[in-house]
Amino acid sequence: MTHEHPQHGHAHQHQHGNRPAHSHRPGEDDAGQAEILDLDAEVLAEHTAAITAWLPLAAAPQQIVDLGSGTGAGTFALLDRFPEASVLAVDASPGHLLRLREKACALGVDNRVRTVQADLDADGWPDLGAPDLVWASASVHHLADPDRALRQVRELLAPGGLFALVELSGFPRFLPDDAPADRPGLEARCHAATDRLHAEHVPHRGADWGPVLTAAGFALAGARTVTVDLDGAGRETVGRYALATLGRLRGAVAETLDAADLAALDRLLDADGPDSIARRGDLVVRTERQVWAARRA
Template sequence: MPQDIQDQHHHDVDAKVELLDLEAEALAEHTAAITAWLPIEADPRKIVDLGCGTGAGTFALLARFPEAVVTAVDSSAEHLNRLRDKARELGVAERVRAVQADLDAAWPDVGEPDLVWASASLHHMADPDGTLRRVRGALAPGGLFALVELAGFPRFLPADAPEDRPGVEERCHAVLDRRHAARVPHRGADWAPRLTAAGFTVEGERAITVHIEQSRTDAVGRYALTSLRRIRAAVAEDLPADDLAVLDRLLDTGGDGSILRRDDLAVRTERVVLAARPASSTMDR
């Protein structure tokens, strides 16, 4: 691979790792609340985090269930390396087993977990229904599957901002939605009937509105900046020049119009959470 392509690849990977870490920091309180809501009678000892990224769910689950060990599964070596680093920093390395695997290919050896967690990962898979069936087959008797999905990409600016060109963020997302419609067809799916079809009984479902103002954590500004940088790179060819100019002004951290100088930022999104168990332990695994 030519050096310039390698450099770009490493830059893209580093930017994705940074974005996942910022997302985890900004949404930490909501993630903890989800783990507390799960309908669990006895604390699980064996947990699997499918599509773990850099560990947002893994570390929330370790904090919620202090006797548990988490098998963290992801296709990205870079994500797993970051997760291992954070596990060491937090002093929980002995409670984390990192497994690199393509969940659309050979199913990894995850043992017989008491809890399987999949947050913002299932919609990326080519065959999520097949994954659901594999999860059902892997769960220990009485085990729980927790599925968390974002209803859409987070928004950060008010609808009427910026003042000289309102709605630029929504127009960016409209472009992204058109691009993702073909490449990520399962984003925004109705997961409850798909869980039922895969042999689960849904025990709980809730929609969580996320609105985290910048005053709550300084991660909001950094998360917004990193997200909009990635969005700008993805939609540049399809946005009008006026919108690109506005984005560039927002992303100029040294300028007066920088997004980091705004006091009206917030993380705005919705998360859908479902908790399900195998419908019958007698069904074929």
């Protein structure tokens, strides 16, 4: 599920332009989203691993469902964390699921991964078994009716099973607040523009999911915020991540920026130019992930 992004897929705009990183609806620029999802997984791998290590599980899960799996950031982190488990990856994008299967084969874990193409906004879900752990990262806020989906997750879980809901704070930030020198605050203005779009088209983005989970019949087992603050200077992967993510951001805000801001953004996005964001010595990755863990009440 895009996964924004740039979270995000989903009938919404999220981390990556007019839709979030994890796309859960077919036919939406799969290749571009898949690239950002893969870069996101690589750049933030340590933080994802920290979340899987934190999960308040009574026992190691054997059957895991990854709802809105995208290209598999959560799937592979969970396989690493729980070497005896298998994962059922669910997404609406056949392209993302194909990429996930190819990665599983390359990593030699294809015998532990199954994929199911499904729209989580549909009235009925396919048979997803009775998992010990359901993981949903950057996907629930994109659903048309997240309350209904959460009730379905509750019924899906095996007795004593855990639901882990992970959400992003929005597009990552890559620049200091006073950058670039000719248009200080450019990134903040771009984020403000996407926030206005999201408020209209993605009303559940940024929600406090604790009360929503309780209303859906869950008992909270824990919550935490994971802060990301990475030095990206000289890191080629981070440079590509910044270029891809800001490129998506430009697609969402181009019509709302003034000419000077748009020109400055284009200079940052010129990968071969002297002002490329990938060449900056102050390149960082700053964002937050919120995590809620819950069991059936």
